[in-house]
Amino acid sequence: MDSAVLDFLAATIRIATPLMLAAMGGIISERAGVFAVGLEGMMLAGAFGAAAGTFLTGSTAIGIASSIGCGALVGLTVAVVAVRFRADQMVTGLAANALVAGLTSFLLRGVIGHGRTPVIHTALLDPWPVPGLSAIPVIGSLLFQQPPLTYLAFTATVPLYWFLVNSHAGLLLRAAGENPAAAYSVGANPAKIRTVATIAGAAITGLGGAVLVLQQVGTFSDGMTGGRGFLALAAIIVGRWMPFGTMAACLVFGAAEAMHLWVQVLGLPVSSYIVQMLPYLLALAVLAAWGRSVVMPAAIGVAYGDPDRS
Amino acid sequence: MAGDSIPLLEMRGIVKQYGSVAANAGIDLTVSAGSVVGLLGENGSGKSTLMKILFGMVRADSGTMIFKGRELSGHSPRAAIGAGIGMIHQHFMLVEAMTITENVILSLGPAGRRLRKREVSRLVRETSERYGLDLDPFAVVGNLSLGRRQRVEIVKALMRGAELLILDEPTSNLSPPEVDRLLSVIRRLRAEGKAIIFISHKLGEVLEICDQIVVLRDGSVVGHSESDACTRVGLASLMVGRELDEVFERSTASPGLKLLELHNVSVPAAPGGSGLSDITFSVRSGEILAIAGIDGNGQLELAETIAGLRPAKVGTIELAGTDITNTGVADRIATGLSYIPADRIGTSLVPSMTIGENLMLRDSHRAPFSVHGWLNSSALDDNAHGAISAFGIRAPSPNISTKRLSGGNQQKIVVARELARAPKVLIAVQATWGLDPGATQFILDRLLRLRNDGAAIVYISSELEEVLALGDRIGVMFDGRIAGIMSRADADVTRIGMMMGGLETQSSVEEIRA
Numbered sequence: 001m002d003s004a005v006l007d008f009l010a011a012t013i014r015i016a017t018p019l020m021l022a023a024m025g026g027i028i029s030e031r032a033g034v035f036a037v038g039l040e041g042m043m044l045a046g047a048f049g050a051a052a053g054t055f056l057t058g059s060t061a062i063g064i065a066s067s068i069g070c071g072a073l074v075g076l077t078v079a080v081v082a083v084r085f086r087a088d089q090m091v092t093g094l095a096a097n098a099l100v101a102g103l104t105s106f107l108l109r110g111v112i113g114h115g116r117t118p119v120i121h122t123a124l125l126d127p128w129p130v131p132g133l134s135a136i137p138v139i140g141s142l143l144f145q146q147p148p149l150t151y152l153a154f155t156a157t158v159p160l161y162w163f164l165v166n167s168h169a170g171l172l173l174r175a176a177g178e179n180p181a182a183a184y185s186v187g188a189n190p191a192k193i194r195t196v197a198t199i200a201g202a203a204i205t206g207l208g209g210a211v212l213v214l215q216q217v218g219t220f221s222d223g224m225t226g227g228r229g230f231l232a233l234a235a236i237i238v239g240r241w242m243p244f245g246t247m248a249a250c251l252v253f254g255a256a257e258a259m260h261l262w263v264q265v266l267g268l269p270v271s272s273y274i275v276q277m278l279p280y281l282l283a284l285a286v287l288a289a290w291g292r293s294v295v296m297p298a299a300i301g302v303a304y305g306d307p308d309r310s
Numbered sequence: 311m312a313g314d315s316i317p318l319l320e321m322r323g324i325v326k327q328y329g330s331v332a333a334n335a336g337i338d339l340t341v342s343a344g345s346v347v348g349l350l351g352e353n354g355s356g357k358s359t360l361m362k363i364l365f366g367m368v369r370a371d372s373g374t375m376i377f378k379g380r381e382l383s384g385h386s387p388r389a390a391i392g393a394g395i396g397m398i399h400q401h402f403m404l405v406e407a408m409t410i411t412e413n414v415i416l417s418l419g420p421a422g423r424r425l426r427k428r429e430v431s432r433l434v435r436e437t438s439e440r441y442g443l444d445l446d447p448f449a450v451v452g453n454l455s456l457g458r459r460q461r462v463e464i465v466k467a468l469m470r471g472a473e474l475l476i477l478d479e480p481t482s483n484l485s486p487p488e489v490d491r492l493l494s495v496i497r498r499l500r501a502e503g504k505a506i507i508f509i510s511h512k513l514g515e516v517l518e519i520c521d522q523i524v525v526l527r528d529g530s531v532v533g534h535s536e537s538d539a540c541t542r543v544g545l546a547s548l549m550v551g552r553e554l555d556e557v558f559e560r561s562t563a564s565p566g567l568k569l570l571e572l573h574n575v576s577v578p579a580a581p582g583g584s585g586l587s588d589i590t591f592s593v594r595s596g597e598i599l600a601i602a603g604i605d606g607n608g609q610l611e612l613a614e615t616i617a618g619l620r621p622a623k624v625g626t627i628e629l630a631g632t633d634i635t636n637t638g639v640a641d642r643i644a645t646g647l648s649y650i651p652a653d654r655i656g657t658s659l660v661p662s663m664t665i666g667e668n669l670m671l672r673d674s675h676r677a678p679f680s681v682h683g684w685l686n687s688s689a690l691d692d693n694a695h696g697a698i699s700a701f702g703i704r705a706p707s708p709n710i711s712t713k714r715l716s717g718g719n720q721q722k723i724v725v726a727r728e729l730a731r732a733p734k735v736l737i738a739v740q741a742t743w744g745l746d747p748g749a750t751q752f753i754l755d756r757l758l759r760l761r762n763d764g765a766a767i768v769y770i771s772s773e774l775e776e777v778l779a780l781g782d783r784i785g786v787m788f789d790g791r792i793a794g795i796m797s798r799a800d801a802d803v804t805r806i807g808m809m810m811g812g813l814e815t816q817s818s819v820e821e822i823r824a
Contacts, residue, residue: 168423178405187419
């Protein structure tokens, strides 16, 4: 196969991987009825956690754990404000994004750089070739010689799908996002479900940040997520809140971005900015076409409080 | 099987007081296994409160409830379900994006955790076949008709082991074939030994399906008998139970030209609402047509269709001789139509705006309120002061926001604003809802004065007393139709009650009485 095509496909997977993890985290949160507007901040917190954890301890494992923890912390903040105190979810998410952007920049200089902007480098995770499969020509190098978080990002879709569709906990989670009053009427606690889902989703989203640092860039810089959280949000919409659809959307978005590298290589007369707009245009088209249809969690964004308490 | 000796449920002396109003003033109710008990009554007669008490949603002030030989005390909906009581609410508690099976698993709570979808779907199918519910366990609830969704609720209750089912106004959102289907399901349930409480205001259905009928009025049981012993006329007058009396001084009407005419107006039903079918009537200058009916029989839709908020799919509407069928709201207002909706906070007032601003809202684009696009604050203040004194609105200043006012004062603002426009035609829905007697009287007086000044008024209310007090002619709506219109002189509560219960049209009432 043409090496340019291979490069294009490799870039697609690379770009899609952090989106995948953020989007899977977002699905958990949104299915429970909490808008995942804070994905960008959760991802950035995860990236910072990965960089700081790895840099300070020298262990990528601790870096990964730290990215999960930092993402979850942002999730906890969102859950307290938007679920416990029933603030507007959209505003809460945007505020969390702004908070994390400022906080990570501050911590980078204040804690790691002792007042100056530090230059930190972290080791990159090595690819884990899958024995046997990685030897397959073309496909092997493309799919089975990836670093560990990439496998995780793509295989996580299967248990997530199973959890949402076939488990009782998943049923309750969806009920909290569709009709919390109905969930409450059968003895579940929608506020608790939403809190747990938001935090769990944020932890997974944090891993998406770790992918950027530990598999791609090897350092942390201010605002390095660069809108990937919002792209993941768009992928969830295009994927109709289901893991496999969302995975497909992430790959399409990844391809769109990889395309702009290609466009430059081939010297096509298309502005790369236009190409980068494509994912969002696609998300808008999907929203306009289906609208607020049955597929969208019906109670998303609707605050729900424990009726006994309020 | 009807009328077993040992009752399944016995409620004794149930009292529930809301402020000074007794929603339930010592109600007794007995239900046996394998029987259907009809609970009949107007809006506010206490049937919903009684059922909420039974289901543990509301606690009674006093009284006892014995179910299957055990006293239910201090119980919650969950305890009621556990004891074997199922309630089918008017508004379904279903997750639309999920399948029937998933909704059932969800409803089973912790007990459902160990169940597999396949087993549950098999049970749903079996239950469905046993009671003739005709449900596909894998159908997504959001795609089902309202009748089917109701049967999903029935399956949910049965699978939780319900022996007593409470059906709250179960037929109000159903089409006639769906009603027939539901009644046959109820017969199957009865044959299997289930007890059913059937809450309704529709006399025909109650007589058809129930073994016993209990009639509530003003929180008390006013009638209790085997349904075979009931007559329609008897039930209707029990339910309504009032004599027509002159509530206040009023001049006789002197109707002039037809100002509002509806010809064969039909509107399809919106989901969860009523439609309108073939509505024809006219209202003359200097005349009030008061429309009675139990809530949800198309009154809201009628008002909104005349006001221009809903398009009339079929038929024509004429206002003072002008065809307004296809004109927008703004044009209708300009032609001389005013509308006082039932939902004053949602539709007529902007709660955070001041009294003065709300009072000029409809005419803010015109002189004197605005000149060349700029608001004239002195005109606004003059207008507000005038309305505040004329209508006795209790407010310290026209500049406070309307959300700080009581409901009565808010309503006075709406009425003041609409009447100030000297409309040719006024549509008012429940204009005195929630008001104290003084404010009610005041608003009714103002409406009569408007009518004496030559306006045509359509007054829609589910308060029969008000309809009787205000109407020069009285119409009754049932199931999206005008069941009949009679002149004030011919009005008779029994007849109105029967029409409200959907029993008879005008002519057949005459036959029964003859």
